[in-house]
Amino acid sequence: MDGARIFLIRPTSSVQELKEVPEAMPSDGFLWLALERDSLPRHLDALQQHLHRLTGLMLLDLHVSDLLNVNLPSHFDYTSNYDMLVFRRLGDDEVKTPGAGAGAAAPRDTGQDDRHRTGLAAARRLRTVPVGFVVFDKVLLSIHPARCSVLHAYIARLNMLKSHEPERRAAGMPVSTARLPDSPAELMLRVVSLIVDGYLDLRKALTRQLDRWQQGLMRTNARFDDWNGLLQSRQALHHLYDICEDQRGAMTRWMDVLEDWPQPADGEAQHQHDQLLVRSRDVIEHIGRVSHHVRLLEQSAETAIQIHFNIQNNRTNDVMRTLTAITAVFLPLNLIAGVFGMNFEFIPWLHTRNGFWWSLAVMALIAVGLLGYFVRKRYLSSNDV
Secondary structure, eight states, X not given: OTTEEEEEEETTTEEEEESSOOSSOOSXXXXXXXXXXXXXXXXXXXXXXXXXXXXXXXXXXXXXXXXXXXXXXXXXXXXXXXXXXXXXXXXXXXXXXXXXXXXXXOOOOSSOOHHHHHHTHHHHTTOEEEEEEEEOXXXXXXXXXXXXXXXXXXXXXXXXXXXXHHHHHHTTOOOOSSOOOSSHHHHHHHHHHHHHHHHHHHHHHHHHHHXXXXXXXXXXXXXXXXXXXXXXXXXXXXXXXXXXHHHHHXXXXXXXXXXXXXXXXXHHHHHHHHHHHHHHXXXXXXXXXXXXXXXXXXXXXXXXXXXXXXXXHHHHHHHHHHHHHHHHHHHHHHHHHHHHTSOOSOOTTSSXXXXXXHHHHHHHHHHHHHHHHHHHTTTTSOTTO
């Protein structure tokens, strides 16, 4: 099948990539069938035949529809024969620039500065695509988007484990904690954990982005005008929180089913079951960390906006207080000028030789006295001083 990767995993010995689906289930180990979503409709009949030959089971039509649905949120479902988990991961749909590294986005010429484009990069990375897992007793079927980076990354990790694990066993060295998966369920959890790690890395980008918004909002000597970018960032945080909640709900339902599995018959089976529980709790804990961090970022963004408007209100109050003080200085001067501007024939100092200069002196004395009083009361200074 084109667009498919087939692996035979023997937990105690090796990993072997196969060109074709075997005719029968191997006596030891399990199979991993990784398909691209675009190739699933073309090979659905062949896939159902392979699954029926290997496990005696077939996928339900509704679950096939779920695996093909690119808009399906993270969720978990089960039957008496297999379990199905759909888990959304960060997409790989950024436009690549020639010569740029993986994941580099090609900026468009929109007339905006580089800082604005960089500020929205993390929001653009929140485009997610679903990855589907169907867990049988001895087969794991996974449905990935085309050119899935998570799939390639975990295959590379499997190849690394394949090259080191037998050497350590042959040399009598203790087996490292990075071992081959014991079952299809554990393999699924490892891939899911790799997906969640992408969200953990995204937290750093979102934090740096929010720091830039906060610095812009806190500047008192510059006008913040990138409200569109800030709104998109807040929407991205809310979207990420919804994604985490869907993921947490799916993993919680998986945990409930996992705990209801039949009691293991021996110590090795009990150990494998405990490994699944521990890995499941670890994935849920990582999702919780992302969700908690997103909530903190949302609160920080809201606090920064409130502080920004408080700063603007304080600046407006300072300006109004200064204008009011200046107006208060000139009010008595206007009163004096208005009195001497009356059209009466007899006004004191009106016909005096030095009356004009005495009036100016009195007006200047009043102005200086009021200015000194207002400065002492800090009516002419900013609250930031």
